[in-house]
Each structure stands twice: as C-alpha cells, then as structure tokens.
Amino acid sequence: MRKIVHLLQSVVLLGVTAASVHAQPVAFAAERENWLRKAADNMPKLTETVKKPQCLVRSEKDPDAFQGWKMVETDGMETLYNQSFKALKEVTVDFGEHLTGYFSFTIGKLNTDADAPLRFRLTFAEVPAELNTPFDPYPGGLSRAWLQDEVVTVMRAPATVTLPRRMAFRYVKIEMLAHSSFDFAITDMQFTAVTSASGTPEELAPTTDPIIAQINRTGLITLKECMQTVYEDGPKRDQRLWIGDLYLESLANTYSFKNHELTRRCLYLLAALADEDGWLHATVFEYPDPHPQTGQHCMDYSLLYGVTLYEYLKATGDRETAEDLWPVVVRQIEFARTYLKDDIYDMDKKPQWWLVFDWKEDLNRHAPMQGLMTFAIDRSYELARMLGREQEVAEWPGVVKAMRKASRKNFYDSKNGVVVSGPDRQVSYLSQVWMILSGTLSQKESVRALEAAFADPASCYPGSPYAYHYLIEAMLHCGMNRQAKELLVDYWGSMIRKGADTFWEVYDPKDDFKSPYNFYPINSYCHAWSCTPVYFINKYKEIFQQ
Amino acid sequence: MRKIVHLLQSVVLLGVTAASVHAQPVAFAAERENWLRKAADNMPKLTETVKKPQCLVRSEKDPDAFQGWKMVETDGMETLYNQSFKALKEVTVDFGEHLTGYFSFTIGKLNTDADAPLRFRLTFAEVPAELNTPFDPYPGGLSRAWLQDEVVTVMRAPATVTLPRRMAFRYVKIEMLAHSSFDFAITDMQFTAVTSASGTPEELAPTTDPIIAQINRTGLITLKECMQTVYEDGPKRDQRLWIGDLYLESLANTYSFKNHELTRRCLYLLAALADEDGWLHATVFEYPDPHPQTGQHCMDYSLLYGVTLYEYLKATGDRETAEDLWPVVVRQIEFARTYLKDDIYDMDKKPQWWLVFDWKEDLNRHAPMQGLMTFAIDRSYELARMLGREQEVAEWPGVVKAMRKASRKNFYDSKNGVVVSGPDRQVSYLSQVWMILSGTLSQKESVRALEAAFADPASCYPGSPYAYHYLIEAMLHCGMNRQAKELLVDYWGSMIRKGADTFWEVYDPKDDFKSPYNFYPINSYCHAWSCTPVYFINKYKEIFQQ
Structure with missing residues (x-):
C-alpha cells in the first residue's frame, strides 16, 4: 500500500495535474537547448553517390510474384537514350537496387529547337505493384501525397531536370503527358543517392548459409537507406x-556500421523534444526546426528509450551521453508507474495511449504491455548500475519483482502453460514474447509457452517485422536457437524469395496485400524496423553464421 | 531585264546555292559575338513587385459573358485565411489584375503537427473560362503543357511554397488533392510580379473618351506584361x-514607356541569331543560351525587321545601332528580292515560307505579301537615307516603283476599285491594307478599296489584333480617321466590354471561342501584338484624344 501512495505522489511530481506542471520538469526545460545543440553537433554528414540506371523493364502480371507483378528486363539503357521519346511515350527503368535521394533526367537530342514545354508524370516505386496499381481514386488511410508520383512541367529543352522531392525507389516510370512538334529523346538519367551510413560492416563467417548472408545484405541495405540525418522509419x-x-x-547499427554518432543525435533529439512534463514523444520531425509530433505519445516506445540508452552505453562506453539523458529514462519509468494498479498496467487509466507493438489490430496488448514495462524497468535498472546510480532508483528491482509476480497471477495460464491477455484470454505470440523477455517465465515455461502459441492455430501471430524481432529475441532468450534461426530464415528469407531489395514495413507471409492503411502501395517497402536480422546474425554468430 | 540579271547575281551572293554559302555571310558571322554581347549589355533589369490577392470568387455560367463564364466575388481573403482548407477543399482567388511572375502560398495554422505531405493542383487563368473548361483529354494543337495547371506536393508544413514556373494570370484555383489527419489553413498568398517596363507613360488629354482611355490603359498593361528580358509575344x-x-x-513602347534599351536588345539578338546566310529567324529563345528556332523563317517578319529599325532610329536617334544592323536589313531585302518574278512576289518559289499576316487560314496572302514587301523596301530606303547610305541601295526606289506598278496590274481590280488576291480573286481586308500601306493605291483608291471590302459580306476580315493593327494604320494612312477611331473603339473596346484585363492574341468579335490551336484555353489572353492602341492613341492625339 505504501508503494501505491508513493506512486500517487509521483503523479503529482510528474505534473500530470495542471497545477504541478512546473514542478520537476523545470530541469528538463533548462537542458532542452543544451540537448538540441548536442543533437545538432552530432548531425552526420550525408554522403552522396551518383547512381545510373541498369536497364529498361516491363511490368508483367504473374500470380506467383509478390503482389501479382514482376519486372522483366527488356533492353539496355542505350535503347532509350537513342530513341524518340515522343514515339515511345512511356518507359520503366530499373536502377537495380533500392535508392534514396534525388532523381535527374536529361531531355536532349532534339530534332529541332524546342518551342514549347513538355510534361511528364514520374512514378517511383519500391516494388513492382506500385507501378501497376491505380493510385486514384485513392482508398488509403494516410495522405495520398506519400505516393511517389509527380507531374513535372519542363519549360525549356534541352534540359536536365532534377526533382526537388527526395524519392525512395528502385523503379521509375516516366510517362509523357504533353509534347510539342519537336522530337526529343531522354538521353540520360541519374540518381544522387544519400545516406549517412558509412564504414564497412564486418564480413560474415564463410560458413554462413547463403540465404542468411543474403538476408544480412538486404538488412544492411534497409538500414543504410533509413540512416539519414536521423534514423528514419522509412525513406519513402x-x-x-x-x-x-x-x-x-541502433541495435543493428551497433552490429554493422557502428555509426554511433547518429544514435547519439537521435537520443538527444528525442530528449530535447519531450513535452513539458519530460515525457517523450513517440516521433519527432527535423524540419523546419526540430519539433515533436505534439500529443503523440506511445507508452511502449517511451519505455524502450531507456533500453536504447542502455544498449548504447554498452556499445560505446559513452558515459557523458548516458549521464545527460539518464533523467529522461527515469521520467519515462516513473510516469509509466503511475499506470500501475496492484502491479498491473492499467489499460483503462486515462489518458490512454497508443501502444504500438505490432501492425495487428486484434492483438490484445495488455500482457505485452505488462511484459514490456517490466523488461524496460529491468534494463533501465541495469543502466543505473552501469552509471552507479542504482541508489536513485532503489525501488525498481522491487517493482520488477512485483510486476512479474502479478503477471504470473494475472496473465499466466499455468495449466496450459501459456500467457493469456484480455477479457477473452487471447493467446498471442507477443504475449508470450514479452513475458519471456521480462523474465516473468522460466526458461522451461518460456519454451512451453511459445510452443503452445505456435501450436494453436487460433493464436494471434505477428503482423510485422517489428513484432518478429521481439519474437526472435524471445526465442533466443529461452534457448530456442535452432528454431529462431529457422524462423528468421523463414520469415525474412521469404521476403527475399519474393524479390525484396529491402525489408518491408508490413509483412504477413499469408497476405501479400496486407496494409494497415487500406492500400498496400502506400506501405513502406524499406522500413527500418525490419532490418534487425543484421543484429541477430552479427551478434549471435555461433547461431547464425554456422 | 538587266535588273533581273542583277537580281540573279544577288542570289549567288546571298548564298542560296550551297556553294556560295560562305561568300558574303562571313561578315555576319564575324559580328555575331559582338551583337550577342550588345544584346546582353542591353539586358533590362526586371522589377519585382509583390502583389496580394483581392478576393475570393466563384465561377458562374453566363451565356452573355465572354466564353460563357464570369467571376463573381464571394468573400474577402480573410475568409480563406481563417478557414480550414481541409474542409474547403477548393478555392478560386482573384488577384484583380493580370500579372506575370511567381506565385507563393503559405500553409499555416495547423491544428497539430503536420505528419504527412499535402498535394494541390493549382490552375492559373488569364480568363474565367480557363478554369471551367476541362483540359483533358486535350484536343489542342500546341503543347498541353502551356496550360497553367501544376500539381504540387508539399512535403512539410507549415511552409511557404513558391512555384518555380513563371505564371501569367489573374485568377488562381487551388484544389486539395491529398491531405492527412491534421487540419490546416492557407494563410497567405502572394505573387511576385515581374516586368522590365519602367517609367510612367504620358497622361492622355482630359478630352479623351473614357472608353479610349480604358483601351489605352489595357494596352499599356498588355505591353508591360509582355516586356520582360525581351519583348515576349505573350507571357503565358x-x-x-x-x-x-x-x-x-516597339511602336507602342515608343509612345509610352520609351524603354528603348529593350528594343535595342531585341534587334541585336535577332541579328546575332540569323542563320549563316544572314537571314533572320522569325523567333529566338533566350535559354539556356540565346538561340534561334532553327528553320523558322517568315518572309513578312524578316522584312518588317528593317521597318522596326527605321522606326527605332526615328524614335531614338541611335545611329550606332542602326549602322551596326543596317547590313541585316539589306540582307533581308536582297533575299526577298530573289523571290520577285516580273516584280511580283513568287508564291511558288521554293523554299516557301510561312507568311504570318494573321490568324486566318483562308486569307490569300499573295497581295498582302506583295504589298508588305513594297512597304518594307520603301521604309528601309528611308532608313538608308537617314544613315546617308542610299547609294548602297540605289536600286530600291526603282524596285518599289516597279512592284507598285506590277501590283496595280496584277492585284488591282480597277473596275470594282478593290484589290484582289489569288486565283479566286479573293477580296480581303488585308489585301487592301497592304496595298494602301505600300503606296500602291492613291488616297482616293485606298478609301474606295477599303469601303468596298467593308461592304462585301464575303470579304475576308481580320482574325487577330495583329491584323487589325495594320487595318487601322491603313485607314489612318488614307485619312479615314473617324472610321479608324470607331473601329479601334469597336474592336478593342468590345474586348474591354467582355472583361479583358489585357488584350487577346486572337479575337474575332463574331466568335469568342476562336482558336488557331483548336482549343481556346490555350490561346494567349495577354498578347503583345494586341497592345497597339497605345501606339495609335498616343501618336495620333488629334484623332484619338479629342
């Protein structure tokens, strides 16, 4: 009971009531400028690489291809460059790899002087179906403007036209919308690819299975594409x-590029842009000036900030950053603790927050949230110990212990050896995962719980690579190494088999058209959270490189 | 006969045969760089003026309005600026005047942080029907890209977006094509209007008829809009x-802004970009570097170059420019003389050239061409006299005389007192006009000829303000001052009555939808060659300002 009282006091300190907003947060506000400056100081340099297209392609319907479309090479680029585009009217070009940056094309070889403007529609696609699915009328749930089609008027020719919008793509389709009497050819194309990723990741052991090597390569490309002036979720x-x-x-980066400056920048940026109570926003923007998406808090994400800082400190030994940002970690956890009722995360407490976890609407998030919070406090306490600050958060081990105990009581169906969640006692992969990662289940119970979930055809399985990451991590945690490796090969490997150049935001092997936005072309097909095979393969060498 | 022989010798000198291309033209090539430099030295400064929109308008169908549409004011700009554009979705804004330059609009007043791009279609219109006629499928004969609709993706908000394309318009319609969950308003708009016209034209006499004053004002705006880094034909x-x-x-400029530097620049530019035989191109481009529209020669236009230089010298006394460019005038005339056969312009001689004269396909151009050439040689001889170079072209008066004589014989139907042209003996306004301006008809014959053409319902009347200019000039030439004034008020005044902010490229009072390009929205509604009331009203004060 005393603990409960203490927690309620914390609520006041955290400024949840209007009157107390200016209590403890003052310290945060004082640091804001300093942290923004440190974020700016760690701005990475973008390297620019000029890329040329590989060949011309034709879209071909194929029921066996991902989303029903594949690309078939038709000709070399010279065929385009030496041909009247006025006659051709449309072309699709393959750059051979996923790229992020700025596209240029040159209108040249006029048969006479250009006397009028030209107009083109350019459509950039990460996957073939994006070029073969009408965008309008647009049924999607996110802005239609994310789709990468642009109409360009070229007032004068010859000209090299550079689109100001940054694109993420492998294929570009160019359609002529308007022309005049003069004839012309598209005589050049190039793409200035940008990334802040630098350095050469370690080679895999020669014993590595080729599919794992390919998954690793694709993960690295995915990560590289998302590494810009922040870790972006997706470049498209x-x-x-x-x-x-x-x-x-940042986990994958630690086991590949080791560009820790970028992690540092992102940690400071998030901290500087916390709200006035010191609570982190789930997402922030860099332009025109760094600012958060006001009101966008996700309790699971806030708690993972401390875990990220913990991993960062382990990887870098950068105590200065960890010391600076330690109060942010404390603030997230103390705020989350106000949501505990009898050591259980209270899903009904207002305000309620979006709990991300997965692209899976039917996932009951109660057990996962309870597990993630336990895991985060546990790891954050490890961070405290590394900083010699465990006295400041001396209660946390007790909290973890109490939460585990309450979890077992409330979520663990010991008879069936499985974690259940919500009023309908839902069995989901993620409920098992988070109860495993939180140390709530023993190793034996963990294996049993996962196997039970796997065996139950009604159990809620993950809908995104993000959720699969934690699943793999949980399997490794309880020694299911062989199965973890198999699952990684099965899940990420099947994206490769379906032609992935980079790993996708959403991927359900049973449904190629799955989209949380009601329109699969708006999905991101190069998504940061899908790059984590890089982390597993390079961290657990003995499992994945043998 | 000797004259004929001499002319044939000229052909060789002019390099019309392949072997002689490098004979006389060498002098031209030597001057090219020098002339280009002088053109560059006379580049006028563009003045930029920031303009704000006047009000919101609604398009309304009206069979009595020009092309069936009129604009009705609905609200002040604050109504837009304080309103959710996400709810409004579309707006039409009236800037209150025709402007040429660069449009900006500001996306502001977000209800929360922008989390996705926005997309808009902006359509700029000189006249209301441009906003109310579907552009696609496009039936027109010129590039569809001249139509001023642009699709703009705004990747981040708040933002002020400036379109890179220069627009010419009075009205702009903004349609929202894509949005996200956040709400926003368009909170500002502005337009940076550009022109090289400077100075304040002389006031008209207080006795001037208000409609003439209004025609003068509209002509001045038309001219100002077309005065950029060259005299453009139309800013759209x-x-x-x-x-x-x-x-x-340049005639209108002489009687208004007096920005003779621009005329000088254009004269040098055209001269520098003549072909290797020294023959002028009808049109030239400034970007990326000054270059001609290769192969685009118009015999009537080439001959008018000398008349332009003559008028320029009269207006400015700038002998240096006239001396520099005098050989260009000689070259055009000597080349044209190779087309004479028995003192008549040979319409069948190859290569044949586009003879502009008017937007009127059925106009037989033989008599007009004969008349224009006579007129041009006559005026160019005046230029020679001003420069003291009449000895160099001592034959020209004889040529003029012989041409007039041949014209009377071949084109003048003395019985009916009217000029006829072509195998079908077409009676057209322009045939009379050019035979009058060339001095082929006496004053009495001129009046009779024009009256005959006017009286004949089958006669071919002018289809453009360009042709009307010469008609008014011819009427003044033969003393039909009252009728010239009436016609000017009637023709240009009826554009004003139909709502013209600037004078139109094509205007047939009997057909508001006339277009030489098969799609009237592609017509230019601010066209240089329509500004000449400024010249008449200010030159012939005693006629137009009383």
Missing part, C-alpha cells in the same frame, strides 16, 4: 524518427 | 521574341 514514408525504430536500428 | 505563351510582335511592341 514517414521519413522520420520514431523511438521504436530507433531502438531496433 | 510562347514567352518569346518574334519579329512581328517586336515591331508592334
């Missing part, structure tokens, strides 16, 4: 920093 | 220098 969409993506990207 | 389309437009614009 949403082009910004989210805490959840940061966590997984 | 084709945005470039043509000799015919230059001639009329």
